[in-house]
Amino acid sequence: MRGTEMEANQNEAEIAAESEQVLKSKKLSWGKLRRVDSFHVEAGRVSNAHHHASQVGWKTTLHLAFQSIGVVYGDIGTSPLYVYASTFTDGIKDTDDLLGTLSLIMYTILLLPLLKYVFIVLWANDNGDGGTFALYSLISRYARVSMIPNQQAEDAMVSNYKLDTATKQLKRAQWVKEKLENSAMAKQFLFFITILGTSMVIGDGVLTPCISVLSAVSGIKEKATSLSTGAIDGIAVAILIALFLAQRFGTDKVGYSFAPIISLWFAFIGLIGAYNLIKYDIRILRAFNPKYIVDYFRRNGQQGWISLGGIILCITGTEAMFADLGHFNIRAIQIGFSVILLPSVSLAYMGQAAYLTKFPENVSDTFYKSIPGPLFWPMFIIAVSAAIIASQAMISGAFAIISQSQSLGCFPRVKVVHTSAKYEGQVYIPEINYTLMILCVIVTLIFKTTEKIGNAYGIAVVAVMVITTMMVTLIMLVIWKTNIWWIALFFCVFGGIEIIYLSSVLYKFKQGGYLPLAFAAFLMIIMGVWHYAHAERYNYELKNKVSSSYIKDLAENQDIKRLPGIGLLYSELVQGIPPIFPHLIEKMPSIHSVLVIVSIKYLPISKVEMEERFLFRQIEPKHYRVYRCVVRYGYKDALEEPKDFERSLVENLKHFIQQETFFLENAGHANTSGDHNAEVKPRKSGASAVYVEETLTQGQGNHSQGSSDRILTEAQQAVQLAEDEMQYVQKEMENGVVYLLGEAEVVAHQDSSLIKKVVVNYLYNFMRRNFRQGEKVMLIPRSKLLRVGMTYEI
Incomplete structure (x- = not known):
């Protein structure tokens, strides 16, 4: 028996010595560690989170392509x-002129979609996601350009938050970063071009269905000559209405048929183009000589420059390659464009140009006139199907952009329905869908032909490209730290080409070009007003947040009753206690047995792993059981159903209680022993024995047997206390969860300018009242909802 005890003591001593050596190797003192916010402990829990940019095999890449x-x-x-x-x-x-036009078309396709987007811009992605908002979120992570001051140090610990950057540090990148962070004008300009770009893409959701469907349907007049223009417009409108009515089923439901149909389309236009090239004039291939571009402009002068507004339509939808990147990967997009699209579309343009050398009078209906007779009806059916699919992609893109805008506080509340369990980016927004449908019908019936719609379409296409060039240039400067000569070459070449095209399409402003600018202006007013009031509201809460002593005074107030259950008080404030809380106590002098002040926060990344979603802090005094919780989402994450959210929150709260108890216990032991170089990381395991054993092991490295027994006893008491607290939280959850939603009426201060009063008191409050209310967006059940009203003067 004596030998067994000696052997046990020897083993314990070895374990204690090993633990002491590990603890002493840490540099952070317990004194410093206690001053670190407990959010930091929670934030570092995930070590092997999935990274979007993980490598996939060639088989998967080809399937995605x-x-x-x-x-x-x-x-x-x-x-x-x-x-x-x-x-x-x-x-x-x-x-x-056909040689010059074809040369312009071919070199435009090679320079902008292929060289700029496929080989450069696709790499400026946000953890695999593309688009204007992805560029903005990427810049926001490396520079504090957000106008809402809700950044936290813990955000940078999220696994998807940072990307690998070049190891060479350049003073230029730091200088640009500081200029961005310290200049309110730079932040406002960056936000301005972001919402301008997104507004233009949303406008594409109106123009793409109009021009694509109308162009495809108009071909029917080749065989049905008795049909009037009004009848063709009616057919186009009927297809558009059916297209928008089908949106509620989601892209994923019909997505399997898309690739075969578009592949068939590319096969047909490529083969027909090759046939026409050989049959009519193969010498049109001389257009690969860029000298014909010079001859074209020399011969046509201003008219040649004006015609660029039509030529730019050869690259409509280029931005979709970048915006839809999140569903695929870079290699898949590169392969699809280079192997399938580029050869097929190039042959189509060459074949049409060859045909027009013989029949220039048919230019107004080149596509259908150039189809060999037996292939007309199959080609007509495929063309209409391809036009519908092209429209579908841009409509879905508009939904996704508005969903992202709403997540980042740039759009009023709308109902977002996630239509795919496989792709989180596929969403449906009923209000936006029917608004786009009405606008499409109006545009089609008013313009009637594709000419004016094409003038409008060109402005939307080029404007987004110019904005993308500017934002990628900024990314090259701040994040990639590219050589300045390559940056200058990128900006001057692509920016210069796009500015020339933009000047041409703006020339046709009166001939329909005003349409996308009107759409963009309207959307930008909505987004700008909403974001401005949203930021001002947040700043008001930040300036008027309640001091931590308020809770201590509240705990000593015997008149405040404790209600059974868990109360979730929603606030956008991520730091401190919101001013709506004392207002709630004033109106209803009671508080739930467990109160959690919840802040829904969207990070400038596309997705936050579930293990990293909840961050907790307990507000003193501990026995009062008031917690702060930040729930973090990416702009593509979907909100959980209430039951799932409640369960996740409570489980993470219990884990926090367990973790915090162990944290404090070890901090106390380290301070007592005088060892200021110890750090014990909280364990994820919930077993009490783990805590007791680790505490005992640490104690034996620094204390006598009596001291170790005392430490063991204290550790057991701490573990029991944690288990009691967790059981208490679980019991209160079973008693029910109540959502306390703060509804702040925002009004401009009486000393504000007239413009601010109009923006806040009328425009913002009109949108707040007429769009969806907060509980509907956050899926809060009405049976569990308690509203708390308050007026903010900003």
Whole structure:
């Protein structure tokens, strides 16, 4: 027996010595560690989170490349329906102009979609997601450009938050970063171009269905000559209405048919183009010589510059390659564009140009006129199907952008329905869907032809490209730290080309070009007003937050009753106690047995792993059981159903209680022993024995047997206390969860300017009243909801 005890003591001593050595190797003292916010402990829990950019095999990449054909390339792939008609609006006066036009089309495709987007811009992604908001979120992570001051140090600990950057540190990048962070004008300009770009893309959700469907349907007049223009417009409107009514089923439901149909479309236009090239004029291939571009402008002068507004339509839908990146990967997009789209579309334009050398009078309906007779009806059916698919992609993109805008506080509350369990980016927004449908019908019936719609479409396309060039240039400066000469080359070459095209499409402002600018202006007013009031409201709460002593005084107040259950008080404030809380106590002098002040926060990343979602802090005094909780989402994350959310929150709260108890216990032991170089990381395991054993082991490294017994006793008491607290929380959850939603009426201060009063008192409050209320967006059940009203003067 004596030998067994000696052996046990020897083993314990070895364990204690090993633990002491590990603890002493840490540099952070317990005194410093106690001053670190407990959010830091919670924030570092995930070590092996999934990274979006993980490598996939070639088999998966090729499969994704095939799928991308139906989702990404519908818009740019259907451009041959209307490019030549939009370029030669007054007819072809000189057949040599076809060489210059084809040369411009080919080099535009090679330079902008292929070189700029496929090989450069796709790499400026946000953990695999693309689009204007992805660029903005990427910049926001490396520079504090957000106008809502809710950044926390813990955000940088999220696994998807940071990307690998170049190891070479340049003073230029730091200088640009500081300028961005310290300049209110730079932040406002960056936000301005972001919402301008997103507004233009949303406008594409109106223009793409109009021009694509109308161009495809208009071909029917080749066989049904008795149909009037009004009848063709009616058919187009009927297809558009059916298209929008089908949106509620989601892209994923019909997505499997997209790739085969678009692949068939590319096969047909490529083969027909090759046939026409050989049959009519193979010498059109001389257009690869760029000298014909110079000759074209020399011959046509200003008219040649004006025609660029039609030529730019050959790359409509280019932004979709970047915006839809999150559903695929870079290699898949590169393969799909280079192997499938580029050869097929190039042959289509060459074949049409060859046909027009013989029949220039048919330029207004080049696509259908150039189809061999036996293939007309199959091609007509495929063209209409491809136009619908192209429209579908842009409509879905508009939904996704508005969902992202809402998540980042840039759009009023709307109902977002996630239609796919596989792709979190596929959403449906009923209000926006029917608004787009009405606008599409109005545009189609008013403009009637594709010419004016094409003028509008060009502005939307080029404006987004210019904005993307500016934002990627900034990313090169701040994040990639690219050589300044490469940055200058990128900006000057692509920016210069796009500015020339933009000047051309703006020339046709009166001929329909005003339409996307009107859409964008309207959307920007909505987004700008909402974001401004949202930021001002947050700043008001930040300035008027309640001091921590308020809870201590509240705990000593015997008149405050404790109600059974858990209360979830919602507030956007991520630091401190919101001013709505004392207002609640004043109106209703009671508080739930467990109160959690919940802040829903969207990080500038696309997705937050579930293990990293909840951050907790307990507000003193501990026995009063008031907690702060920040629930973090990415802009593509969906909110959970109430039951799932409650269960996740309570489970994470119990884990926090367990973790915090162990944290404090070890802190006390380290301070008592005088060891200021010890650090004990909280364990994720919930077993009491783990805590007791680790505490005992640490104690034996620094204390006598009597001291170790005392430490063991205290550890057991701490573990029991934690288990009691967790059981208490669980019991209160079973008693019910109540959602306390703060509804703040925001009004401009009486000393504010007239413009601010109009923006806040009328525009913002009109949108707040007429869009969806907070509890509907956050899926809060009405049976568990208690509203708390208050007026904020900003």
